[in-house]
Amino acid sequence: MSGPEVPALVDGVDVDAVAAAVRGCPAVDDLDGGRLGEVATYLPGRRVPGIRISDDRIEVHVRGVWDKPVSLIAEQIRGVLATLNGGRIIDVVLTDVAEPGQARAQLSLPATEPATTAMPPVLADGTVEEWTTPSAPAGPGGGSSSAVTIPTAAEIRPSS
Numbered sequence: 001m002s003g004p005e006v007p008a009l010v011d012g013v014d015v016d017a018v019a020a021a022v023r024g025c026p027a028v029d030d031l032d033g034g035r036l037g038e039v040a041t042y043l044p045g046r047r048v049p050g051i052r053i054s055d056d057r058i059e060v061h062v063r064g065v066w067d068k069p070v071s072l073i074a075e076q077i078r079g080v081l082a083t084l085n086g087g088r089i090i091d092v093v094l095t096d097v098a099e100p101g102q103a104r105a106q107l108s109l110p111a112t113e114p115a116t117t118a119m120p121p122v123l124a125d126g127t128v129e130e131w132t133t134p135s136a137p138a139g140p141g142g143g144s145s146s147a148v149t150i151p152t153a154a155e156i157r158p159s160s
Helices: 015-023 070-081
Strands: 028-031 040-043 048-049 051-053 057-064 090-096 155-156
Touching: 015 028, 015 048, 015 057, 015 070, 028 070, 040 051, 040 155, 048 057, 057 070
Parallel strands: 057 090
Antiparallel strands: 028 057, 040 048, 051 057, 090 155
């Protein structure tokens, strides 16, 4: 016989309630634990990806909905966590944006997938945008430094 489920508290913050509240935001596709799963709260026998709790902050990493601005995503998250944050600052990190029509799903890439398989961003008009760095001249000690650069995170900190 099992008793009532005990909340997963970390320093007085109910991690499961935070995760459920964030996932319930209309502008949030899902929490994102990072490419290697490095952003997480560890609990006995499990982990909650996309949330880090420290003494004075709750860091929330999310994948946003396609057409929603970062400011709206951050506003929604801070709003739903206002009573769950235990007085901590809420940092919102937008790690990715779901493509139009993509279903909600936890973004989880295997650690063995090489970074070179990442696709460059596709613009609204269907063209592909590549961001590159200038090439260094070939020669001794020189070589190409050109590589596709894909933005991976944006952060909005609360104004003081």
